Amino acid sequence: MPRAGLNQQTVVSEAARLADEVGYEQLTLAALASRLGVALPSLYKHIRGADALNQKLSALATAELATELTTAAAGRAGGDALRAMADAYRAYARRHPGRYPTTQRVPDPSDPEHVEAGERAVGAIFAVLRGYGLTGDDAVDATRALRSALHGFIALEAAGGFGLPREVDRSYHQLVAGLDTAFRSWPARGA
Amino acid sequence: MPRAGLNQQTVVSEAARLADEVGYEQLTLAALASRLGVALPSLYKHIRGADALNQKLSALATAELATELTTAAAGRAGGDALRAMADAYRAYARRHPGRYPTTQRVPDPSDPEHVEAGERAVGAIFAVLRGYGLTGDDAVDATRALRSALHGFIALEAAGGFGLPREVDRSYHQLVAGLDTAFRSWPARGA
DNA sequence: CGCGCCCGGCTAGCGGAGTTAGCTTTGAGG
DNA sequence: CCTCAAAGCTAACTCCGCTAGCCGGGCGCG
Numbered sequence: 001m002p003r004a005g006l007n008q009q010t011v012v013s014e015a016a017r018l019a020d021e022v023g024y025e026q027l028t029l030a031a032l033a034s035r036l037g038v039a040l041p042s043l044y045k046h047i048r049g050a051d052a053l054n055q056k057l058s059a060l061a062t063a064e065l066a067t068e069l070t071t072a073a074a075g076r077a078g079g080d081a082l083r084a085m086a087d088a089y090r091a092y093a094r095r096h097p098g099r100y101p102t103t104q105r106v107p108d109p110s111d112p113e114h115v116e117a118g119e120r121a122v123g124a125i126f127a128v129l130r131g132y133g134l135t136g137d138d139a140v141d142a143t144r145a146l147r148s149a150l151h152g153f154i155a156l157e158a159a160g161g162f163g164l165p166r167e168v169d170r171s172y173h174q175l176v177a178g179l180d181t182a183f184r185s186w187p188a189r190g191a
Numbered sequence: 192m193p194r195a196g197l198n199q200q201t202v203v204s205e206a207a208r209l210a211d212e213v214g215y216e217q218l219t220l221a222a223l224a225s226r227l228g229v230a231l232p233s234l235y236k237h238i239r240g241a242d243a244l245n246q247k248l249s250a251l252a253t254a255e256l257a258t259e260l261t262t263a264a265a266g267r268a269g270g271d272a273l274r275a276m277a278d279a280y281r282a283y284a285r286r287h288p289g290r291y292p293t294t295q296r297v298p299d300p301s302d303p304e305h306v307e308a309g310e311r312a313v314g315a316i317f318a319v320l321r322g323y324g325l326t327g328d329d330a331v332d333a334t335r336a337l338r339s340a341l342h343g344f345i346a347l348e349a350a351g352g353f354g355l356p357r358e359v360d361r362s363y364h365q366l367v368a369g370l371d372t373a374f375r376s377w378p379a380r381g382a
Numbered sequence: 383c384g385c386g387c388c389c390g391g392c393t394a395g396c397g398g399a400g401t402t403a404g405c406t407t408t409g410a411g412g
Numbered sequence: 413c414c415t416c417a418a419a420g421c422t423a424a425c426t427c428c429g430c431t432a433g434c435c436g437g438g439c440g441c442g
Contacts, residue, residue: 240400
């Protein structure tokens, strides 16, 4: 009986693929093991358990998302950058419906790659907001607003909270336009 | 051995209390049964199963939330109404961390009370947006934007995605102010 | 080239969650 | 007072995560 030749890398990336196929909620160690042609307990040689797997998935997805956001914003500024980043954000969530939810997990402080990925993601957002003249506490507030709006939209969309799919694109476009408006005249702190 | 005297009403409302105490993820039929002083399978005399319970919980929470939103907006208009409604929304989510997540479920079409509760909630939002002169498709887009922003913020907050708790209030305040700005000059459709 | 040992696979078995089947018994209404 | 529907129960099954402990493949070193 030849060995499967797994390692943490292959386990996590296959888990990511599986999650995208069957949905985050349906991602199970049993399904993953069977997909990898291995008995369930064998996974424990590579990963500490279900929770650790989700954490690693979060690190992977956060890194991917950070890269896409950075790429989207590169070479653009202001509203252009904002729209490009927002589109990239939603596109990632739609392309990877299983791994996207894991990006909401707070990064594991003991995993340097995870922490770095999280910093890259907010760094990309900060860079765009700097184009609106937002820095310091204002940038913190605006970052939270941007993340809230985009994540909220995607969560509602994924939950089926909206009606006709065709119209959803327009609503997203309007949301981003609204953010642009808000950032242009972001209320002064303490206002 | 005297009967416990349960019915669907008492089961669901106790589930709501339990969910708020232990968290939505930790709400389990086993825990609920033990809380009600009954064996687990007995619950099936009142509820079809775990999924049906969550659906009923959703109906309950949606109705409560709709009432709070309506009350908050009553007698106010424009930015005042928006701020009051946004505060009520977040207050509900914080006061009922277990039942709030269920409000994201799409209403069960076969449960008239659930459907009606959902309509009341978006009706309350529509009424506030009408104060900004938003109607028709614009109101649909703006409603989605508002729900996205508020829900997204609460989701990130609950996930621990923000830092210092003290600052979070300010960020929420700024988010709502940004929404006010956006709604004041909501981009024309087709823009 | 051969041999030892590490490590990645396995089987067995536990506890917890949800669900179903089918029995018993309470207690309200005729 | 007696019937009977409904409300409780026990037992048993499935699926999931996890732990313990065994086994053998194949790499590294003598």
